[in-house]
Amino acid sequence: DAGVTQSPTHLIKTRGQHVTLRCSPISGHKSVSWYQQVLGQGPQFIFQYYEKEERGRGNFPDRFSARQFPNYSSELNVNALLLGDSALYLCASSLWAGTDNEQFFGPGTRLTVL
Amino acid sequence: QQPVQSPQAVILREGEDAVINCSSSKALYSVHWYRQKHGEAPVFLMILLKGGEQKGHEKISASFNEKKQQSSLYLTASQLSYSGTYFCGTGSYSGAGSYQLTFGKGTKLSVIP
Numbered sequence: 001d002a003g004v005t006q007s008p009t010h011l012i013k014t015r016g017q018h019v020t021l022r023c024s025p026i027s028g029h030k031s032v033s034w035y036q037q038v039l040g041q042g043p044q045f046i047f048q049y050y051e052k053e054e055r056g057r058g059n060f061p062d063r064f065s066a067r068q069f070p071n072y073s074s075e076l077n078v079n080a081l082l083l084g085d086s087a088l089y090l091c092a093s094s095l096w097a098g099t100d101n102e103q104f105f106g107p108g109t110r111l112t113v114l
Numbered sequence: 115q116q117p118v119q120s121p122q123a124v125i126l127r128e129g130e131d132a133v134i135n136c137s138s139s140k141a142l143y144s145v146h147w148y149r150q151k152h153g154e155a156p157v158f159l160m161i162l163l164k165g166g167e168q169k170g171h172e173k174i175s176a177s178f179n180e181k182k183q184q185s186s187l188y189l190t191a192s193q194l195s196y197s198g199t200y201f202c203g204t205g206s207y208s209g210a211g212s213y214q215l216t217f218g219k220g221t222k223l224s225v226i227p
Contacts, residue, residue: 033215042116042201042217043156056213090155098213099144099205100163105155 002027004093004106012112013081021076021109025093031055032074033103034066035090043090043105049074050097078111086113115139117204119218126192126225134187134221136202144205145178145185146215151198159200160187189223197225 005024013019025032031050035043048056049068068074072093078085088110092103117138126132136145144163147170148156160170162178162185170176175188183204189196199220206214 035217040219042203042220045214045216048213048215056208058214098207099146099203099215100161102158102161102169103146103215104158105148107155 004091004104006089006091006106006109008109009107010110010112012114014114015081015083017081017113019078019081019111021078021089021091021111022073023076023091023093023106024073025091026104029093029095029104030072031094031097032068032072033092033094034074034076035092035105036060037088037090037108038086046076048097055097081113083113086111116216117202117218119200119202119221121221122219123222124224126196126223128192128194128225128227130192132189132192132223134189134200134202134223135184136186136204136218137182137184138204138216140183140204140206142178142180142183142204143207143213145176146203146205147174147176147185147187148201148203148217149196149198150201150220156201192223192225194225194227197223199223 033048034046037043045058047066088108091106147159150156203215203217
């Protein structure tokens with residue numbers, strides 16, 4: 001069975017640009033969560049989506065937005081990139097919303113902002 | 115608020131045991147444990163739920179004290195493959211159907227021959 005997939009694997013952008021990251025969950029999973037992980041730290045929660053609706057939002061500025069599509073795949077958008085946005089962006093899929101079921105992580109997208 | 119993990123780092127010889135602790139100041143619905151190796155994504159190990167239900171790998175055990183809002187991960191007879199950074203994630207509910215999984219800073223475990 002295919003796991004969680006993310007694209008692209010790596011991305012280099014300059015300050016002020018916009019970026020879109022993509023995630024496809026495990027087949028049968030209806031919830032997708034996004035995390036930001038900077039070097040040496042644990043993943044930091046950005047969003048959770050279930051059935052195309054936002055079910056959780058972390059402490060991130062409005063420059064960060066996301067959406068989920070009818071096939072349960074998801075996009076994370078970041079506008080007006082800052083140097084501090086450089087990080088590994090992880091997507092995790094789970095059967096349903098909430099935190100009472102396992103989340104499985106994808107390989108991540110490494111974003112570098114110059 | 116971010117859960118606190120201890121110790122920050124530990125070195126074991128193959129075959130030794132270790133305990134990693136995770137504590138939170140918030141009421142918890144669940145505790146999740148993950149292991150991440152350098153350059154890789156976190157790998158699910160175990161989830162512990164309020165009421166005592168647990169799901170995870172057979173060779174890994176953990177406890178969840180709901181009253182104290184603490185969890186511990188027990189690694190027995192460690193193998194070289196156990197090396198990595200272990201993260202606990204605490205599940206909380208902030209109302210209006212909003213959930214959040216908050217991770218600690220991690221515990222770096224190194225197993226040496």
